[in-house]
Amino acid sequence: MFGALSPRRTGRLITLVAFFMVVLMLFYLISSPVAIHTQPLPNSQQSAKPEHSSNLMTQSPEHLKRQKEIEKKILANVEKMVAHRDFQHKAGRDPVGIVLNRKPSIWDGLEETRNIQEEQNRALHNSAAIENQLKHKIVHFDLKGAPPKVSYLAKLFPMLKTLGATGILMEYEDMFPYWGKLERLSAQNAYAKGDIADILELARKNGLEVIPLVQTFGHLEFVLKLKEFSDVREVPQYPQVICPTKNKTMPLITMMIDQIMELHPGVNWIHIGSDEVYNLGECSRCQQYLFNHQWGKSDLFLYHVTKIAKYVKDSFDVQPIMWDDEFRKVPLKLLQKADIAKYIEVMVWKYSSNIMADLRSELWEKYSIVFNGVWIASAFKGASAPESYITNINERLANHKEWMELVDVYQGTIPFRGIALTGWQRFDHFSVLCELFPQGIPSLAVNLMYVSKRKADHTALARVGEILNCNSFLNLDLQFIEYENKCNFPGSKVYEIVQKLYILTRDIQNMLKNPHVTGWVTDYNIKNNFASPQHVEQGLQDLSMLLFDFGKLLTEAEIALSEVYDEHTVTEWIALNLHPMHAKLQDLHKTSTKLLEKKHWPRRPLDMEEDKEL
Numbered sequence: 060m061f062g063a064l065s066p067r068r069t070g071r072l073i074t075l076v077a078f079f080m081v082v083l084m085l086f087y088l089i090s091s092p093v094a095i096h097t098q099p100l101p102n103s104q105q106s107a108k109p110e111h112s113s114n115l116m117t118q119s120p121e122h123l124k125r126q127k128e129i130e131k132k133i134l135a136n137v138e139k140m141v142a143h144r145d146f147q148h149k150a151g152r153d154p155v156g157i158v159l160n161r162k163p164s165i166w167d168g169l170e171e172t173r174n175i176q177e178e179q180n181r182a183l184h185n186s187a188a189i190e191n192q193l194k195h196k197i198v199h200f201d202l203k204g205a206p207p208k209v210s211y212l213a214k215l216f217p218m219l220k221t222l223g224a225t226g227i228l229m230e231y232e233d234m235f236p237y238w239g240k241l242e243r244l245s246a247q248n249a250y251a252k253g254d255i256a257d258i259l260e261l262a263r264k265n266g267l268e269v270i271p272l273v274q275t276f277g278h279l280e281f282v283l284k285l286k287e288f289s290d291v292r293e294v295p296q297y298p299q300v301i302c303p304t305k306n307k308t309m310p311l312i313t314m315m316i317d318q319i320m321e322l323h324p325g326v327n328w329i330h331i332g333s334d335e336v337y338n339l340g341e342c343s344r345c346q347q348y349l350f351n352h353q354w355g356k357s358d359l360f361l362y363h364v365t366k367i368a369k370y371v372k373d374s375f376d377v378q379p380i381m382w383d384d385e386f387r388k389v390p391l392k393l394l395q396k397a398d399i400a401k402y403i404e405v406m407v408w409k410y411s412s413n414i415m416a417d418l419r420s421e422l423w424e425k426y427s428i429v430f431n432g433v434w435i436a437s438a439f440k441g442a443s444a445p446e447s448y449i450t451n452i453n454e455r456l457a458n459h460k461e462w463m464e465l466v467d468v469y470q471g472t473i474p475f476r477g478i479a480l481t482g483w484q485r486f487d488h489f490s491v492l493c494e495l496f497p498q499g500i501p502s503l504a505v506n507l508m509y510v511s512k513r514k515a516d517h518t519a520l521a522r523v524g525e526i527l528n529c530n531s532f533l534n535l536d537l538q539f540i541e542y543e544n545k546c547n548f549p550g551s552k553v554y555e556i557v558q559k560l561y562i563l564t565r566d567i568q569n570m571l572k573n574p575h576v577t578g579w580v581t582d583y584n585i586k587n588n589f590a591s592p593q594h595v596e597q598g599l600q601d602l603s604m605l606l607f608d609f610g611k612l613l614t615e616a617e618i619a620l621s622e623v624y625d626e627h628t629v630t631e632w633i634a635l636n637l638h639p640m641h642a643k644l645q646d647l648h649k650t651s652t653k654l655l656e657k658k659h660w661p662r663r664p665l666d667m668e669e670d671k672e673l
Contacts, residue, residue: 063489095146155453156534175328186375193466195434196510197226197270200505201441201484202234203281205492205628206250209257214549216265221526222504223511226268228330228479229258232488233281233529235273244282244315248627255322259470270380271323274332275312275367276301280488282311293345294338299487303363313370320375325380325576329371330406333364334382338516357389361397368402380434383407387422394429404432406479410442414461423469430474438501439506443481445490448636449557452502455516459506463513478510491635497550497623498557501527505535517625527551537561552619558610560636567605567640573598580654587665590654606644613637 198219200207207215219227233246236255250258253655262269282288283298291307295302301308319329338351349359368379383405388396405426409418426433437459440450459480468474482499485492504523514552524533530549536538543558545551570576575598584590616637618628661667 061149086460098156117642118636128433155536155539156532157531159521159529171217176260178290184374192473193477193510196223196507197268197477197479198224198507199230199479199481199483200437200496201229201232201482203232203485203488204231204234204246204446205495205624205631206234206248207496207623208625209250209254209261211549211623211639212258213261214592217260218500218526218548220265220267222507224267224507225477225542226270227262228272228481229272230272230330231319232274235319236322237315240313241318243285243287246281248625252322253335257454259323269326270328270330271319271328272332273315273319275316276331276333276363278334278487284488293340294344297338300338302342302345303359304342309366309370312367316367316371317374320377328380329375329377330380331364331367331371332382334384334408336360336385338462338555352531357393358558360385361389361393361399363396365402368399371667378404378432379431380404382436383426386426391425394425400429400431403430404434404476405430406434406436408436408481409462410436410438410458410481414458414460415474418465423473427469427473429473433473434476434479435462436479437506437510438480439480439482439503440494440496441481441486443494445486445493446635447493447497448498448632449537449561450499450502451537455502455506456509456535459509460515463510471620473605479568480506480510492628492632493622495553495557495620495632497553500548500550501529501533501546501554534558540582550623552615553623556612556616556619559615563608563612564640566601567644570599570601570605575599580651585650585654588653588657589665590657591662592655592657595651595654602644602648602651606641606648609637609644613641622647 075079216227231250233244234249236247236252237244238247240323259269277300279301282300283292283301288311289295289298291301291305291311292298293302301312316329316331320326323329340346349355352358354362364381368381371377371379379402381403385404407418407426437455439459441447442458443451443454462478469475480503482496482503483493484495501523504527505515505520507517508523512519520533520535524546526548527533528551530545530547532544533546536542539556541561543555545555548554573588575594579590579594581596582653613633616633617629620632624632
């Protein structure tokens with residue numbers, strides 16, 4: 060069992076090796092001298108030319124030397140990584156969960172042997188250098204429309220420090236207490252100024268660096284949705300992206316930054332967002348601007364973000380960070396011409412699988428040339444579906460494992476600052492609440508442990524279980540969850556609630572898929588009040604119990620959520636995740652009662668009216 064590789068993992072390993080073989084072939088081709096003559100020379104003339112004459116090469120000797128150095132480093136790191144991954148595959152597989160507080164067994168001896176081997180492999184990876192490259196381990200708080208209570212954060216921050224976090228990335232959006240001309244940007248349940256001061260003090264006491272995040276280009280729905288700011292939209296009907304060429308834009312953005320910075324004195328970084336800038340350069344004003352300057356859309360993007368970053372550095376002597384996705388489209392020469400490295404550090408994000416394949420070596424080479432500081436961003440929750448309410452830990456762990464593999468490959472060639480473990484609470488301002496922070500804490504704990512120690516074995520997971528005060532079992536994969544895990548950490552009641560909801564929903568779906576229901580309690584049966592009582596009883600025999608459990612869950616959810624969130628967030632989450640299913644169960648119960656009351660049934664066809672009274 061321990062010696063076999065699953066087809067999925069074998070495929071991933073083959074893909075990885077094949078990918079780097081292609082990379083090495085490309086490096087070889089780039090490094091080979093290429094003649095640029097339009098006509099072939101006689102053999103004697105060709106041989107008379109120096110082998111590395113500069114006029115025969117497509118790239119400079121300095122660039123070729125750099126390519127060879129990068130190739131050498133990547134090849135060495137790939138060999139180490141493949142050997143390490145090969146051992147991991149032989150040693151075991153991704154766990155589905157961890158049993159806590161159990162007695163030692165023979166497997167502990169095997170575990171100890173595996174731990175020793177892993178330590179040796181970690182030494183091969185130069186783990187000290189890796190940890191230095193990821194010195195900052197930042198936990199992201201997405202507050203869009205759902206601010207946790209400050210009293211909850213006071214309980215949470217010490218645990219984050221225990222888990223290995225070094226800072227927090229606060230994406231306030233409409234939860235920041237803007238004032239003056241910007242007062243209406245704030246939601247009516249936003250934090251007060253005093254709350255911000257309390258949060259910063261809590262972070263300071265727990266040794267957590269605070270990095271505020273304010274969007275300055277895309278994802279400005281919370282600003283542009285309002286009538287008074289609609290005139291600076293890039294596209295009039297879409298309130299996502301601000302127009303970079305309108306006169307009101309920069310004063311609005313700088314005023315937002317000024318207020319953020321005023322309430323965050325002494326910070327070292329500010330994140331200025333700028334991801335997913337859809338519809339860039341589409342308004343008539345921008346089109347004219349592009350024509351007059353003979354620019355492409357990348358030039359326009361760099362024009363806007365450089366102005367903002369320069370303003371931050373000149374005004375506050377603070378380092379701006381930006382999401383990287385728009386930079387992926389910008390050619391190297393254009394980035395160098397814009398001299399963007401003077402102003403910006405980049406945060407490279409990817410929350411799904413296939414990181415190596417999607418973020419290729421040429422991207423990392425470009426970033427290594429351009430930027431003096433590079434961050435990476437994973438996701439510990441909120442990256443599966445916009446309506447998801449529960450986190451699959453193994454899915455998130457796979458994302459972090461891929462990121463750490465990439466760090467292994469590029470250590471020494473990329474100036475990694477650290478990692479931000481993002482935790483999205485909405486996909487954007489208009490979307491529904493997804494995975495709330497408290498239910499994602501077990502995932503955060505497992506992934507912080509992995510990023511810090513490069514371990515997800517029994518010992519590491521048991522340590523996580525101890526920190527979270529879980530009593531018997533910590534589930535890592537939703538497909539294997541049979542009962543809720545009970546823990547005792549800040550917000551653990553919310554964690555239990557979402558597990559109960561997941562299990563209940565699965566039980567309800569199983570009931571509705573029962574052949575007794577799909578064959579005898581269809582919409583057609585209900586409409587015509589025509590069903591076999593015995594099949595109705597057999598198919599819906601668990602309905603009363605499920606309805607009772609769901610009603611009980613409604614009460615428990617309101618109590619648990621109220622410990623973390625205000626009444627508005629509690630109401631929204633329950634309305635989204637509990638009320639629709641509860642109403643469906645109630646309707647089904649009424650329907651089943653009506654179907655079972657029937658004692659006599661009409662002759663077919665059922666669409667005839669004469670026997671309806673029967």
